[in-house]
Amino acid sequence: MEFGFSTEEEAFRQEVRQFLQDHPPENYPEDGMDAGYGSGAHSHAFLQAMGKRGFLSMTWPKAFGGQERPFMFKLILLEELASAGAPFGPLGGCDQTAASIIQYGSPRLKEELLPLIASGQATFWQGFSEPNSGTDLLSLQTEAVRDGDDYVINGHKIWNSHAGISNYGLVIARTNPHVPRHKGLSMLVVASDTPGLDIRPIRSLTGGIYHYEVFIENVRVQKDYLLGTEDEGFVQLLGGLDTDRFWGRFYKAPYLRRLLNQLVDYANTTKRNGRLLAHDPIIRQKLAGFATEIEALRMMFYRNGWLIKEGLPTPYESSLNKLYADETGQKLTAFGMELLGMYGPVKAGSRWAKLHGTMSHAYQTSIGHTIAGGTSEVLRTTVATRGLGLPREKRS
Numbered sequence: 015m016e017f018g019f020s021t022e023e024e025a026f027r028q029e030v031r032q033f034l035q036d037h038p039p040e041n042y043p044e045d046g047m048d049a050g051y052g053s054g055a056h057s058h059a060f061l062q063a064m065g066k067r068g069f070l071s072m073t074w075p076k077a078f079g080g081q082e083r084p085f086m087f088k089l090i091l092l093e094e095l096a097s098a099g100a101p102f103g104p105l106g107g108c109d110q111t112a113a114s115i116i117q118y119g120s121p122r123l124k125e126e127l128l129p130l131i132a133s134g135q136a137t138f139w140q141g142f143s144e145p146n147s148g149t150d151l152l153s154l155q156t157e158a159v160r161d162g163d164d165y166v167i168n169g170h171k172i173w174n175s176h177a178g179i180s181n182y183g184l185v186i187a188r189t190n191p192h193v194p195r196h197k198g199l200s201m202l203v204v205a206s207d208t209p210g211l212d213i214r215p216i217r218s219l220t221g222g223i224y225h226y227e228v229f230i231e232n233v234r235v236q237k238d239y240l241l242g243t244e245d246e247g248f249v250q251l252l253g254g255l256d257t258d259r260f261w262g263r264f265y266k267a268p269y270l271r272r273l274l275n276q277l278v279d280y281a282n283t284t285k286r287n288g289r290l291l292a293h294d295p296i297i298r299q300k301l302a303g304f305a306t307e308i309e310a311l312r313m314m315f316y317r318n319g320w321l322i323k324e325g326l327p328t329p330y331e332s333s334l335n336k337l338y339a340d341e342t343g344q345k346l347t348a349f350g351m352e353l354l355g356m357y358g359p360v361k362a363g364s365r366w367a368k369l370h371g372t373m374s375h376a377y378q379t380s381i382g383h384t385i386a387g388g389t390s391e392v393l394r395t396t397v398a399t400r401g402l403g404l405p406r407e408k409r410s
C-alpha cells in the first residue's frame with residue numbers, strides 16, 4: 015500500500031487550493047445550516063462555482079459529461095474543502111446521487127439530471143426514515159402504486175436533511191406489499207415542487223433548521239424517475255447507506271483537525287488563574303491525545319477510500335470508521351466546551367463568544383452524528399458480526 019501522494023495528486027491539491035483562494039468561502043451566502051460534519055453550510059452559489067470549475071463531475075465517465083479524473087482526486091478535493099471550512103454541504107449527497115443515476119438511472123434521468131448536478135443546480139434530500147422506521151427501515155410504510163406511466167406515492171418521511179432547500183428527493187417506498195420485507199421496495203426521484211408534497215421544517219437544538227418532515231399525498235412521479243428496477247430498491251439502499259457512511263464522514267478528520275487547531279491556539283493565548291492554558295499538563299495531554307486520534311482517523315478513511323477505489327470489499331470498514339469519526343468528534347467538542355468554560359455556550363455574535371461561537375455549534379450538532387446514517391449501536395453490531403465474526407444476536 016502506497017501512503018504518499020503522487021505528483022499529479024499533489025498538483026491537483028494545489029489546483030483546489032488555488033480555487034479556494036480565488037473563491038474565498040466567506041464570500042458565499044449560506045442557504046442552509048452547517049450540520050457540523052465538516053462539509054460546512056449549504057451554499058448553492060458555492061456549489062455552482064465548483065460546478066463551473068468542473069469539480070462536481072470530474073470523476074464521471076466522459077460519456078456522461080465527466081473528465082474521468084482519478085478517484086483519489088475526489089478525496090483530495092473533500093479534504094481541502096473541509097480544511098478550508100468551505101460551504102460544500104450538499105456536495106456529498108449530490109455526488110452519491112449522480113453515481114446512482116449513472117449506474118441505475120433511465121436515459122431520461124441521466125439526460126435531465128446529470129447536467130444539473132454537474133453544474134451545481136440540483137441538490138437532493140434523502141427520504142428514507144419515517145416516524146416509525148429508522149434503524150428497522152424495512153418496516154417503512156410509504157407506498158408507491160403503479161398507475162399507467164406514473165407511480166402514485168403516499169406516506170410520511172421524517173428527519174430529511176435540507177429537504178426544504180433541495181430541489182429533488184430520493185424517496186424509498188414499498189411497491190409490492192406481498193413479498194418478504196426486504197423485497198418490494200423501490201427508489202424514486204421526486205422533484206420537491208411536485209403537487210402533493212408538503213415539506214415542513216423541524217427546528218433543532220442549535221436553533222437552526224436542518225431537518226424537515228415530508229408529507230406525501232397522492233404524489234405522481236413518472237416511471238422514468240424510478241432509480242433502478244422496481245421492487246429491488248433495497249440493494250441500492252444498502253449500497254447507498256454504506257457509501258453514505260464513508261462519503262458522509264471522509265471529511266471529518268480534516269474538520270476535527272481544524273477544530274483542534276483552534277483549541278491549540280486558544281490554549282496558547284489564554285490565561286486562567288494567571289497561568290497559560292498551554293502550560294497545564296492535563297490540557298496538553300488531552301490536545302496531544304486528540305491529535306493522535308485525528309491522525310489515525312485520517313489514515314483509516316484513506317485506507318477505506320483505497321479499498322473502494324480498488325473495488326475490494328468493505329464489509330465493515332465504513333461502519334467502523336464512521337463510528338470512530340463521530341465518537342471522536344463528540345469527545346473533541348465536549349473537551350472544547352470544557353476548555354472554553356463559561357465562554358463555551360456563548361453564541362456567535364456576542365462580545366463574549368470565543369472562537370466565534372463555533373465550539374458550541376460543533377458540540378450541539380455532534381450529538382446527532384452518532385444517530386444519522388446508522389446509530390453507533392447498529393454500527394457496533396456490524397463490526398461485531400462482519401468484522402469480528404461474532405454470531406448474530408439471538409432475540410429472546
Ligand SMILES: Cc1cc2nc3c(=O)[nH]c(=O)nc-3n(C[C@H](O)[C@H](O)[C@H](O)COP(=O)(O)OP(=O)(O)OC[C@H]3O[C@@H](n4cnc5c(N)ncnc54)[C@H](O)[C@@H]3O)c2cc1C
Pocket residue numbers: 139140141142143144145146147148149150172173174175382383385386387388389390391392395
Ligand atoms: C443529523 C441527522 C440527520 C439525518 N438525516 C436524515 C435524512 O436526510 N434522511 C432520512 O431519511 N433520515 C435521516 N435521519 C434519520 C436517521 O436515519 C434515523 O434517526 C436513524 O436511522 C435512527 O432511527 P430512529 O431515529 O428511528 O431511531 P431508532 O431506530 O428508533 O433507534 C432508537 C435507539 O434504539 C437503538 N436501536 C434500535 N435498534 C437497535 C438494535 N437492533 N440493536 C441495538 N440498538 C438498537 C438505536 O441505536 C437508538 O439508540 C437523520 C438523523 C440525524 C440525527
